[in-house]
Amino acid sequence: MTSVDPRGRTDVFAPDRQAVASALLDSARTSSYDPVEEVDWETPLDTAYHGASPEWSTLYGTSYWDEMTPEQQRELTRHEAASVASTGIWFEMILQQMVLRDFYAKDPTDPAFQWALTEIADECRHSIMFARGAAKLGAPAYRPRRVVVELGRGFKTLAFGEAAYAAILVAEEVLDVMQRDWMRDERVVPFVRTINNIHVVEESRHMKFARQETKERLAGAGWARKQFNALVVAIAAYAIVTSMWNEDIYANAGLDAERARREAKANEHHKAMLRSSCAGLMEFLHSAGLLTRAATVFYKRANLI
Ligand SMILES: [Fe+2]
Ligand SMILES: [Fe+2]
Secondary structure, eight states: OOEEOTTOOEETTHHHHHHHHHHHHHHHHHSOOOHHHHSOOSSOOOTTSBSSOGGGSTTTTSHHHHHSOHHHHHHHHHHHHHHHHHHHHHHHHHHHHHHHHHTTTOOTTSHHHHHHHHHHHHHHHHHHHHHHHHHHTTOOOOOOOHHHHHHHHHHHHHOOHHHHHHHHHHHHHHHHHHHHHHHHOTTBOHHHHHHHHHHHHHHHHHHHHHHHHHHHHHHTOOHHHHHHHHHHHHHHHHHHHTTSSOTTHHHHTTSOHHHHHHHHHTOHHHHHHHHHHTHHHHHHHHHTTOOOHHHHHHHHHTTOO
16 A cells, blocks of 8 residues: 655555554553553652662762762662653653654554554653652652753654654663663662553554654655754754753752762763663664764764764
């Protein structure tokens, strides 16, 4: 089957795309979660637990980390988990709008259309779940820097095609490896493990769709458009990753904020964790032709490569 989208692009891969979307819809029917019911919201926060795997802390491996008491370390990872979840909310709001715009007035009988709305519904539940989780961790509202908030406002209004779907993929992949570690870690507070488990399961479908859409949209893209969108995706990735750990977490965890920021910035262990978690993503971007020279500069600056 061949269909034409409102921008006039003939979609020659439609059968493949429909098969992927149908499989995703089937999977969603059998394994989707309602966080309101699944997550233990009732049990009060037990501060004997971490909020995230300590190895993922921005200070793990620094001399400051070694000087901190175990209580301080746990307090910090709880703020770090809340900060990552809050950045997740910010990006999920962006991606919901991009997907909704992308499917505006398209064929509702297409499984991809129905999948897109399913994904938006997932993200809506996720954001509420992250919001409740961050509040339960005792964290304030962590939002990206003003300039990033405004860049995001432009991006969610304008991005389309491979730029939108590759950026979605980057955000989802960066979170994925981290959350897989946290959900299995017995040092992490149980309700956060449940949240991460739900997110990992549901996001694996989103990532499949994002890869598929990125490849499809790129099939019709010329050299200049590819170069431009590769750069846009890399800048989005830089904005997302540098927003994950809000700088206020250190003061809120009762630490010397200036020293913590300095040591976190120079923390080679944390950079190595990020790089290794993004190996598969970089391979995909490379195979899709999105790892251009200009894009690589931003991935390097974000410690993703
Ligand atoms: Fe999500
Ligand atoms: Fe997602």
